[in-house]
Amino acid sequence: MYAQDYIDPGTPESTADELVTVEIDGVSVTVPEGTSIMRAAADLGIMVPKLCATDSLDPFGSCRLCLVEIEGRKGYPASCTTTVAPGMKVRTQSEKLTQLRENVLELYVSDHPLDCDTCPGNGHCELQDMADAHGITTSRYDVGGRVHRDTPKDISNPYFAFDPDLCIVCSRCVRACDEVQGTFALTIDGRGFDSKVSASQNEPFLESECVSCGACVEACPTAALTEKSIIALGRPESTVTTTCGYCGVGCSLKAEIKGETVVRMVPNREGHANKGHACVKGRFAFGYATHADRIVKPMVRKKITDPWREVTWEEAIGYAASEIKRIQAKYGKYAVGGITSSRCTNEETFLVQKLVRAAFGNNNVDTCARVCHSPTGYGLKHTLGESAGTQEFSSVMKSDVIVVIGANPTEAHPVFGSQLKRRLRQGAKLIVIDPREIELVRAPHIAADYHLQLRPGTNVAIINALAHVIVTEGLTKDDYIESRCEVDSYRRWKEFVADPKNSPEAVADITGVPASLVRGAARLYATGGNGAIYYGLGVTEHSQGTTMVMGIANLAMATGNLGREGVGVNPLRGQNNVQGSCDMGSFPHEYSGYRHVSDEAVRAQFESSWGVTLEPEPGLRIPNMFEAALDGSFKALYIQGEDMAQSDPNTQHVISALSAMECVIVQDLFLNETAKYAHIFLPGSSFLEKDGTFTNAERRISRTRKIMEPLGGYQDWEVTMMLSNALGYPMNYTHPSEIMDEIARLTPTFAGVSYEKLDRLGSIQWPCNEDAPAGTPTMHVDEFVRGKGKFYVTEYVPTEERTSSRFPLLLTTGRILSQYNVGAQTRRTHNVVWHSEDRLEIHPHDANVRGIRDGDWVGIASRAGDTVMRAEVTERVQPGVVYTTFHFPESGANLVTTDNSDWATNCPEYKVTAVQVVKVSQPSEWRKRHRELTKRQRIQRRAGGGRVSAQPHSPSE
Amino acid sequence: MHSDYLVRMANDISRFFASDPDQEQAARNVLGHLKRFWDPRMRAQIVEHYRAGGTGLSDIAAKAVAQLAEEEPAKQT
Known part of the structure; x- marks a missing residue:
């Protein structure tokens, strides 16, 4: 069912310019041409009874419950499929209509159990509402749904169950799969009383073509398709509107909660980016937020081979600050830097870059967008x-x-x-x-x-x-x-x-x-x-x-x-806040709003606001930081919400660089791959635990709202603030709205943005300023932002990564629906039932000549490194090309990618790596090493008992 | 940083700007890019490499770094 607080007008909104005036139950209403009678009535607050209609789907006219009378017309047309006409006079209530509707409802309940009290849909079921409204408690035809009573439930999908006994065959699920999702996985099988919803060829949902987007579950007017979390936890008590923390679409979601427990996520039908749709990640895969692997206490250690030791926030922050100060005193102020996260909020990324520029005193700040969309x-x-x-x-x-x-x-x-x-x-x-x-x-x-x-x-x-x-x-x-x-x-x-x-x-x-x-x-x-x-x-x-x-x-x-x-x-931006992290001045050469640090007027604004002198020169990019670490000039890194040891290319190179640093501070939800090389771990907060904003791929700024208290005690922006204060640069925000106010003051494209306006409008696409107070859906309308558009000569320069007899195939990488980025979140959800390991796609021709069959373990070697994963033989890839994802650290996909990069931005060339693929019979050295390192990490976390001195350690350590 | 790393990046940048028929302008564009996006320590290091013979630098990259050498102090820390 749709969100608990949603009032469904029944059919989609008409966007026609022409208006039509009609009279419904004696009241006049003017609506756009093409509007259904049902929707026009809803505009007047008259809710015509319905079962097969919902405003996310085209009208269907099958349930015969929304019948109305139209003056001058014969019969009883369905109000969902009949559109308004000028001067039309409609009656939605009459004795005859009531009689017809009651008869229809009796037919429905003749094949539906009447044990509403024990049904998971109790209190949020359209059939129950309709039956109650018409006083239907029994049926003249039959009672209790004998036909489908013994039909087994389909509980194969980890997130929702299908109970054919509760199905009224309204086809809303089928139409949602077709019209909203576009997968066409569902159909109505059989005729008459034998009709039933069927996934693919009568397969369990999990084994069918269903992509588990949940559109069918939301469309279902009864509890036939219901979230398992509702069955387990019962009906939610309240609703909070927030924004999905996964991809760059930035879907608006309604979190339906009980206390601080999220019962279910329902896409917001008024959401500007998603318009009532979501996917298997956003709708269902939020369980990672309360997963047992969450680290909720700060930890420190002197050396990366030492056990972790849980400490108070005060001690962890104090130690982090003392290490940064020690390193800057010894190696100079440029020896430290910070990484902002495209998974964190605008306010949090703004604060991290402010910390680096104002408190660290340099411009060594970069963001994970470096490795995706910097070009x-x-x-x-x-x-x-x-x-x-x-x-x-x-x-x-x-x-x-x-x-x-x-x-x-x-x-x-x-x-x-x-x-x-x-x-x-x-x-x-x-x-x-x-x-x-x-x-x-x-x-x-x-x-x-x-x-x-x-x-x-x-x-x-x-x-x-x-x-x-x-x-x-x-x-x-x-x-x-x-x-x-x-x-x-x-x-x-x-x-x-x-x-x-x-x-x-x-x-x-x-x-x-x-x-x-x-x-x-x-x-x-x-x-x-x-x-x-x-x-x-x-x-x-x-x-x-x-x-x-x-x-x-x-x-x-x-x-x-x-x-x-x-x-x-x-x-199309990969992570939820790639656009925002870039907007917020996360790159080493520019402030928020993409203004270069060498611009004296802009810099003066920031200096005046922040009360410090700022560096006029660009700082180090992520790959530059790694190189500087290896040459001994870069020694400390504060990493918020980024797992560089898994996501960045040439893993061995990244590990060497991290290992060469004296202080790596990781702020994250989990002990990720990077944390294996960290000295300080600060618990991060999930999107459910914080207030802030995300900016999606359309430049749309949307609010994320706190639903539960941060498990670690602090939202990420508060942690950055504590670190800054410990370093002696005061930050005293009491709410992220104050950070946004500062962003708006300092960033022309955000000048008109405030939490009050976001709450009022729902979302805003920047630029939002005096010229565009409600934001800018389409850019460059009358002229380009730079004035005249500039053409650039784009000579094709072949990559240096070439195939050879030693590395005859080209590896390219990508993503899969059920998993997200480094998988830290989705691997800790039921989404692993669809994708539990990274596989190497290889064309049948290339597989045959290597004696590789589907499911075989294969070794993949490049000039940078090698790893092992299982093969999937498929014609999705062309001969000569192989493909894999990078969602699972044990796969080590980035062991083989090289450190070739984009000429302008150093964005890595993940998409082209010359490799050889051979059939193997045992795990790679990486898998063995990764297993050992992960085991050691667990032992280090559990066994850590000795105190870590807050005293500086020697470089040899 | 290792000079090979810096030389490679400078050459990559130069290859993009090399399509300009005016090679002097191409070198100026490379210079502009280095000044706008490279940390000053990286600039100092590639200048140092250039002064030591500039092994591996393409013609355009070498011209750009030569101009950079004229503008930047001999040693930076």
Whole structure:
């Protein structure tokens, strides 16, 4: 069922401009043309009885409960499927209507148990409500649902149960799976009383095509499909609206709670980003927050080989501060730094960078966006003028041609993926540019018009070839370019891409994509109407990541596909607050709002506000910090909410760098991989335990609200504040709203943002200021943020990572629906039933020549390292390409990725690694070592008894 | 930091700007990037490497670092 506090008007809102006035039960109401009678009545507060209607689905007209009388018309039309007409007079109540409805309800309860008191849906069940409203307590036809009483429940899904006995076959679940999620996993099997909901081919839900998004559970008007948590915990008592802590879609969720226990998460139907949908992670996988592995007491140790010792917050913070001071006194003030988290709030990331700049006294601050979307920031800033996507998600519903490059929305951004699929089912065209056959290429009722299945590492060659076709075939929007862009830069770019070396035919041998497909895709994008580009880490995580982002912007400008709804350049951000952490000044060279530290006027503002002198030069990036650690000049790192030892490339290199430091402070929920090399552990707080804001991929700022007290005692921003105070730089915020007020004072694009406004509007897309007090859904409308759009020449430079006889395959990496990033959260939920290990996808041809069968253990070796995992033989990858995920630390996927990186931003080239794959019979050395290290970590945590002196230790330790 | 690491990064940056037919401008663009995004200690170290012969630096990178050497003090800490 939908959220407990939601009033369902029954059918979707009409967005028509024309208005129609009708009279319902004697009261006049004016609604947009196309509105159903049911919804118009709801506008008047008249709730027409219903069972098969809900406002997230198209009207269906099957339950016959919402019948009304219309003056001048015969019969009793269904108010859900009948739309308003000018002058229409409707009656929703009459003796005849009551008689008809009671008869319908008697038929329903004839096949439904009447033991409501013991039903998990008791008190939140539409059938119960309807029966109560009509006084139906029995039926003339039959009672108790004999037909389905003995049908076994399906409890295969870890999060919800299906009880056919309670099902009224209204088809809401089937329609939700089709219309909202777009998976088409459910159907109604059988006829008449034998009708029943069936997952795939009458399979248990877990084994079916169901992706466990929960849309069916929410759509169900009874308890036939119910969250197991409701069955276990009972009905929630209250609701708190918050924002999902997983991917960059940033779904608005209603946490339904009992005391401090979350009973269930329900997507907010008024949520601006998700509009009432969620995925298996956001809706169900929140159990990690109270998992037994949570570390809730601070711990310290002198050496990483020592046992951990639980200490008070005072002692932990005091020790951390004394170590930072000691190291700065000994090695200089630049020997320390900090990492902000894309999983933490805007307020928390702002505070960490403030701590580094103001309390540490340097600019050695960076964020995990370094290793994912930093090229987006650089590329879009230079071409368009702002380091962010240009649209809101719903813009895709006005797109005619959708280009998805190096992204896999149905796995990594599933709620947006569902919206995108909806638009494709309406007829929009699709171009997929990806080495793998992602789901969008071929899924129920959709198929890509073009799949440019390029070789990993050849993105820029493809984007130049697309541009070549558009330029040489005269498909550019010249008037747009002339009025909106720097004409000189366009002229240089046009001359460059027109060069025959960039033609699809010339680059076909490089990319592996037939020229005819490239030509067809280019023509479609340039001439097919509104063209929108969505891209992911398959664009950015390359040695030419920034070049490719610029190439995408070039293409959009050249075709006039920027500055209105339905078009645009849209980076799909991986983690919940990647956009926000970048906005908040987490990069070493810039303050919040992407302003360079060398800008004297900007720096003066911050100096005045913070009461300190700030460094005018950029600090170290994450990979620079590692190099500096290895050369002995960088000695301490404060890491909030980031697991670099698992997520960053070339694991051995990262471990060496962390091991070379004298003080590693990890603030996290769990003892993660990085914590194995840490000296101080500070308990972090989950998104359920804090107030703050997240900013999603559409620049949408949304509130996250505290639902339970932090298990460790403090929210993350409070911990940073304590550390700052211990270092002698005072921070005295009493609530994150005060931090946001400071952000707004210091950041022009956030000038109009406040908690009061966020509460009032629900969410705000920056820029939000005097010019746009309610925010900015679409950017660059009349002109680009930088003034004129600038084209950049994007020469294709092959990566240095090449295949050879020793490493003949190319490894590329990605994500899977049920797991998230390093898996620290999702591995501690039931989501492991779908994905319990990382596997290596390998094409049947490559598998055959190596004697590899599905499920075999295989060794993967690169120039950087080697690891072992099990093979999945599949044609999703092309011959010569293998693919894996990095959700499980024991897999060691990043042992093999190299430290090649993007030329502009040092974003690692995760997507191209030359490897060899061989069948093996035993675990890798890494797996053995990882097992030992994990065991040692547990022993260190349990057995730690000796005191750690707060005295500085010697470098030899 | 190890000079190979810095040289590699400088050459990577140079490869992007190398498409500018005006190679002097390309070097100025590389210089601008180094000044805008490199920590001063990294700049000092690559200047030091350049002064010691600049092994491995591409032509454009070497030109950019030469200009940097003119602008930056001989030694930075």
